Amino acid sequence: MVEAGLELPGFSTFDKMASKIRTEVNASICAGIHDRMSAAQRAGLMRLLEERDSDGTTLFNRLKKPAKDPTWSHFKNLTKRLEWLDELGDTDVWMDGVAAGKITDFAGEAAAADASELRDFVPVKRIALVAALTHKARMRVRDDLATMFCKRVATKIKEAKAELEEIRLAEREIVEALIGDYRTVLKHIDEGGPAQEALTKAAAMTAEARQALAGLDGEASVDEVATRLEGRVSPAVLSLVKAQVVQAGGFGTVTRAVEAFGGFAKQYEQIEKVSAHHGDFWEALLYGQIGRDRAVMFDLADNDKLKFTATSEDSRVLEALAHAQRHQAARGEYITAFNEEGKEVDISFATQNWRKAVLDKTRTGQFVRKHFEAMVFTALAEELRTGDVAVVGSEEYADWSEQLLAREVVQETLGSYLVEVGLCEPGESAEFDAKFFRRQLEDKLRNAAAAADAGYSENEGLVIDPETGIPSLKAFRADGQRPSAKRLEQEIKARMPERSLMGIVARTAYWVEWWRRFGPPSGNEPKLTDPLGRYVIVTFVKGTNMGPYEAARHIPGVSGHELSYVANKHFSIVLLYEAVADLVNAHARLDISQARGDGTAVAADGTRMDTYLDDLLSETSVRYGKPGGIAYHHVSDTHIALFTLPCGVWEAVYIIEGLLKNTSEVQPTTVHADTQGQSFPVFALAHLLGFDLMPRIRNWKELTFYRPSKQTEYVHIDALFGEPGKHVIDFDLIESQFCHLMRVAVSVREGTISSSTLLRRLRSGSRKNATYAAFREVGRVIRTVQLLRYPSDAPLRRRVTAATNEVESFNRFSQWIGFGNRGVIADNDPIEQEKAMKFNALLTNAVIFHNVLDIAEIVRQLLEEGWEIDPEDLAHISPYLTEHINRFGEYSTHELGIQPEAYDAKLDVDFTPLREQDLTPADLGQAA
Incomplete structure (x- = not known):
C-alpha cells in the first residue's frame, strides 16, 4: 500500500475493524450453538445460574469444580457428576462445526465469570458460553474419571504388593x-x-x-x-x-x-x-484390595458412563471387560471361560502370573472370577495409559491417532517441513523417502561409532577395561572461577542498587509493556482506572504466591476482593504465555545477554511444588520423595525462562512440549535435560522435530549401545555394544514405518496433537502398535549416537552439566521469589495451579531482566573508570542475584506512577570470543 502511494490507516482503526469482525463472527457462532439446542436444554442451562448447590453456590459453579484426589468417595462422586453433566444434553451436537479453539475461548470466558455476571449477557451469548463450558466440563470429567481409575488401580496394585511384602515378613x-x-x-x-x-x-x-x-x-x-x-x-x-x-x-x-x-x-x-506366594505373585492378592472399588469400576465401564474403544485392531482387553460385565452379578468362585458365541475368551494379553491366577487346572473351561475381574481392570488401566484404549468424548484419553493430519495434507507440506527442521537440505526434499531416511540414520550411527572408535586412543577421559569390557569416565575437574572474575563479581554485587520487587515489576512493565497483554476474556479494553498499576500489583501478588487477601494487608489502597477479581478475570494462561515471551524477547535484545549464551540451547528440568493433596495433579514422585506437583521449566542458555508448565511424575513427556509452545524470538535447537530425558520415543520425536536432545547421562555405562548391523564390530569400543551380533537396530522396521513417522511428526509440529499427549501414549507398555516400535527404533539410533558423543567429548559433558546446573539455579531463584504461603500453592484447581506457576515465571523473568540491566549499567560505570572487562569474566556473573532485593515489609505502590528512563540495550563488550569457544570440533562436525 505504501509503494502504491496509499495512506495506511492508524493502528486504532485496524484495532476497531478487527474488534468489529470478531464480534460479528462470535455472534454468528453463538447463534448457531443456541439454535442447535432444544428449548428444554436451554432452560436447563439457565437454571444452573439460578438454582443453588448444597454448598450455597449456584449449580453453575459446579461446572468449574476440579477433581479431587483419587479416594474411593471422590471416585464415586465423580461418576455422579458425569451422570449430572450428561443429563444436561449432548454437547457434541451443540458444538458441531465449532472450532476447538473457539470452544476453549468461550469456555474460558464463562469460567472467568460468575453467575451474576453471566446474567448481564444477552440471552444468546449467555447460553452459548454456558454451553461451551458444559461441553468442556463433560470432556474434563471423562479425563478425570479415566485418570482417577488408572490411579485407583495403581494404588491397589501398590497395596497388593505391600500386602505381599507383609506376608513375606x-x-x-x-x-x-x-x-x-x-x-x-x-x-x-x-x-x-x-x-x-x-x-x-x-x-x-x-x-x-x-x-x-x-x-x-x-x-x-x-x-x-x-x-x-x-x-x-x-x-x-x-x-x-x-x-x-x-x-x-x-x-x-x-x-x-x-x-x-x-x-x-x-x-x-x-x-x-x-x-x-512364592515369587512376585501380587496378582493373587489384588482382588482383595479392590474391595468396594469393584462396583464403581464396573459402573464406570458401563457404556452409559465411559465408552471405551480400541485404537487398534486388537480389542482383547475390551472383549474380556465385556465378559466380566456379563458375569458381574455372579457370586460363585468360577465363571465360564466362553463368551456368548461359545468361543473361549482370549486372555493371551495377560502375563504368566495373571494366567496362573485366573486359570485353575482342575476346572477346565472356567476362570477364577475374582482374579479375572482384577486382571481385566489392571489391563484396562494399562491400555488407557498407553493409548491402546481410548475414551469416547474425552480429550486427554481420546484416540490420538484421530488427531493426526490427513496423509494428503502431510504429503503436501512434507518437503518444506523436512527443510525447516533440518532433516534435509533445500533441493533434497524430493529425494527424501523411506530409503533416504533409513540411509541417513544408518550413516549417522555408523559415522558416530567410527569417530568414537578412531578417537579412542586419544581420548584420555574414557577407559575400557580390556578384561571385563567395563567402561569408565575420568571425572573432569572444574576450572574454578578466575581471580579476575571473582573480583568483578564482588564489585558488581557491591554496587547493585537496592530494589523492591514491586518497583522491579513496575519498571519492566513500563519498559517492555508486557502488561498490555492482559484484559477481559471478551477482548475488550479493560474498564479499570489504572490497568498498568493493577496488573503490576496482581503480578507481584500472584508471582510471589502471597495471595490477594494477605497482600491487601501490606499494600495500601487495594482490597483482596479487587485483586482476586482482576487476577481471575483479566489473566489467563495464554495471556501469561505472551507476557513471558515479551520479557524473553526484550532480554534477548540486550547485548549483555550474549555473555552466557546465544539462545540456541535450552535446559529443561522439573522442581517439586508444594500443593494441597486434594487434587489429581498431586502425587508422590520417586525422584523427589514427597507428594506434590512438579513445575517444569525450560531455561535458555541466556538464563531466562522460555516456558513453564505443570506436569506429573513422568517429566520426560514435557521436554519437547515447552519448545513447541515457546512463542518467543529465542528458538533453541539444542535441548539439555536431566536423566529423565532418556526415553527412546523422546529421542526419536526430538530428532524428527529438528531438536538435538542431549541429556545429562549419569548412568551411561548401564545403558545399551545399539549396533547398525549384526556384522559390525569395532577395534577399541566394541565392548560398549555388548555381545557381538546382539542389540542391533531394526532398520527394516524404520523404513516400513517412514510415512507414519512423518505423519506423526508433522502433526505435532502443526499442533493437531500435543507432544506430551503423544509421548504419554508411546511408553514402554505400548507394545501393540507399530508406532511405538518405530519410535523406539529411531530413538535407539539417536540415543546411541548421543551416548557415543558423551564419553568422547569432554567439552560437551561440561556444557551439559553446566546447563542442567543452571536450570537448578533458576528453580531455586524462582522459589526464592515465590515465598508467599510458605511456597504452597493453595488452589486445588489444575488451571489455577498452572496460572500460579506462570505468574511466578513472569515475575522471575522480570527480576532477571531488571538484574541484567543493573549489571550492564554497573559494567558501563566500570569501563568509564578504566576497568578492563573480559567477556569470559562477565559470563560468570549470574543474573540470579538476591542480596539487593527487599522482599518483605510494607509494599509501597509509589513507584507505579513513576515512569523510568529508557534503558540502554547496548554494551561495549565484545562477546564474539565466547561464541567461538563454544564451537568445538565436535560441534562443527554436527553442524556439517
Whole structure:
C-alpha cells in the first residue's frame, strides 16, 4: 500500500475493524450453538445460574469444580457428576462445526465469570458460553474419571504388593520354624539319632532271622523245614517280630517329632502358605484390595458412563471387560471361560502370573472370577495409559491417532517441513523417502561409532577395561572461577542498587509493556482506572504466591476482593504465555545477554511444588520423595525462562512440549535435560522435530549401545555394544514405518496433537502398535549416537552439566521469589495451579531482566573508570542475584506512577570470543 502511494490507516482503526469482525463472527457462532439446542436444554442451562448447590453456590459453579484426589468417595462422586453433566444434553451436537479453539475461548470466558455476571449477557451469548463450558466440563470429567481409575488401580496394585511384602515378613517366621522342624527330623534320622539307632538294631535282628532261615524257599515241605530248622523256628520268628517293633519305634520318634510341631496337617498348611506366594505373585492378592472399588469400576465401564474403544485392531482387553460385565452379578468362585458365541475368551494379553491366577487346572473351561475381574481392570488401566484404549468424548484419553493430519495434507507440506527442521537440505526434499531416511540414520550411527572408535586412543577421559569390557569416565575437574572474575563479581554485587520487587515489576512493565497483554476474556479494553498499576500489583501478588487477601494487608489502597477479581478475570494462561515471551524477547535484545549464551540451547528440568493433596495433579514422585506437583521449566542458555508448565511424575513427556509452545524470538535447537530425558520415543520425536536432545547421562555405562548391523564390530569400543551380533537396530522396521513417522511428526509440529499427549501414549507398555516400535527404533539410533558423543567429548559433558546446573539455579531463584504461603500453592484447581506457576515465571523473568540491566549499567560505570572487562569474566556473573532485593515489609505502590528512563540495550563488550569457544570440533562436525 505504501509503494502504491496509499495512506495506511492508524493502528486504532485496524484495532476497531478487527474488534468489529470478531464480534460479528462470535455472534454468528453463538447463534448457531443456541439454535442447535432444544428449548428444554436451554432452560436447563439457565437454571444452573439460578438454582443453588448444597454448598450455597449456584449449580453453575459446579461446572468449574476440579477433581479431587483419587479416594474411593471422590471416585464415586465423580461418576455422579458425569451422570449430572450428561443429563444436561449432548454437547457434541451443540458444538458441531465449532472450532476447538473457539470452544476453549468461550469456555474460558464463562469460567472467568460468575453467575451474576453471566446474567448481564444477552440471552444468546449467555447460553452459548454456558454451553461451551458444559461441553468442556463433560470432556474434563471423562479425563478425570479415566485418570482417577488408572490411579485407583495403581494404588491397589501398590497395596497388593505391600500386602505381599507383609506376608513375606510373616512367612519368614514360618519358614524359620519349618527349617527348625526339619532340622529336628534330620537329627532323628541322622547317624546317632534315635531313629537311626533303631533302624541299625532292627537290621541286625533281621539279619539273624534271615541267617536262621537261609536256604528255605516257599516250595519246601513242612517235614523238610522242621528237619532243617532243628527247633530254631521260635527264635527266628521272635527276632523278626522284635526287629519290626524296633523299626516301628524308630519311625515313631520321627512321627512324634512332627506331632510336637503341630502335626502333619499343620506342617502341610504352613508349607502351602509359603509356596502360595512364592515369587512376585501380587496378582493373587489384588482382588482383595479392590474391595468396594469393584462396583464403581464396573459402573464406570458401563457404556452409559465411559465408552471405551480400541485404537487398534486388537480389542482383547475390551472383549474380556465385556465378559466380566456379563458375569458381574455372579457370586460363585468360577465363571465360564466362553463368551456368548461359545468361543473361549482370549486372555493371551495377560502375563504368566495373571494366567496362573485366573486359570485353575482342575476346572477346565472356567476362570477364577475374582482374579479375572482384577486382571481385566489392571489391563484396562494399562491400555488407557498407553493409548491402546481410548475414551469416547474425552480429550486427554481420546484416540490420538484421530488427531493426526490427513496423509494428503502431510504429503503436501512434507518437503518444506523436512527443510525447516533440518532433516534435509533445500533441493533434497524430493529425494527424501523411506530409503533416504533409513540411509541417513544408518550413516549417522555408523559415522558416530567410527569417530568414537578412531578417537579412542586419544581420548584420555574414557577407559575400557580390556578384561571385563567395563567402561569408565575420568571425572573432569572444574576450572574454578578466575581471580579476575571473582573480583568483578564482588564489585558488581557491591554496587547493585537496592530494589523492591514491586518497583522491579513496575519498571519492566513500563519498559517492555508486557502488561498490555492482559484484559477481559471478551477482548475488550479493560474498564479499570489504572490497568498498568493493577496488573503490576496482581503480578507481584500472584508471582510471589502471597495471595490477594494477605497482600491487601501490606499494600495500601487495594482490597483482596479487587485483586482476586482482576487476577481471575483479566489473566489467563495464554495471556501469561505472551507476557513471558515479551520479557524473553526484550532480554534477548540486550547485548549483555550474549555473555552466557546465544539462545540456541535450552535446559529443561522439573522442581517439586508444594500443593494441597486434594487434587489429581498431586502425587508422590520417586525422584523427589514427597507428594506434590512438579513445575517444569525450560531455561535458555541466556538464563531466562522460555516456558513453564505443570506436569506429573513422568517429566520426560514435557521436554519437547515447552519448545513447541515457546512463542518467543529465542528458538533453541539444542535441548539439555536431566536423566529423565532418556526415553527412546523422546529421542526419536526430538530428532524428527529438528531438536538435538542431549541429556545429562549419569548412568551411561548401564545403558545399551545399539549396533547398525549384526556384522559390525569395532577395534577399541566394541565392548560398549555388548555381545557381538546382539542389540542391533531394526532398520527394516524404520523404513516400513517412514510415512507414519512423518505423519506423526508433522502433526505435532502443526499442533493437531500435543507432544506430551503423544509421548504419554508411546511408553514402554505400548507394545501393540507399530508406532511405538518405530519410535523406539529411531530413538535407539539417536540415543546411541548421543551416548557415543558423551564419553568422547569432554567439552560437551561440561556444557551439559553446566546447563542442567543452571536450570537448578533458576528453580531455586524462582522459589526464592515465590515465598508467599510458605511456597504452597493453595488452589486445588489444575488451571489455577498452572496460572500460579506462570505468574511466578513472569515475575522471575522480570527480576532477571531488571538484574541484567543493573549489571550492564554497573559494567558501563566500570569501563568509564578504566576497568578492563573480559567477556569470559562477565559470563560468570549470574543474573540470579538476591542480596539487593527487599522482599518483605510494607509494599509501597509509589513507584507505579513513576515512569523510568529508557534503558540502554547496548554494551561495549565484545562477546564474539565466547561464541567461538563454544564451537568445538565436535560441534562443527554436527553442524556439517
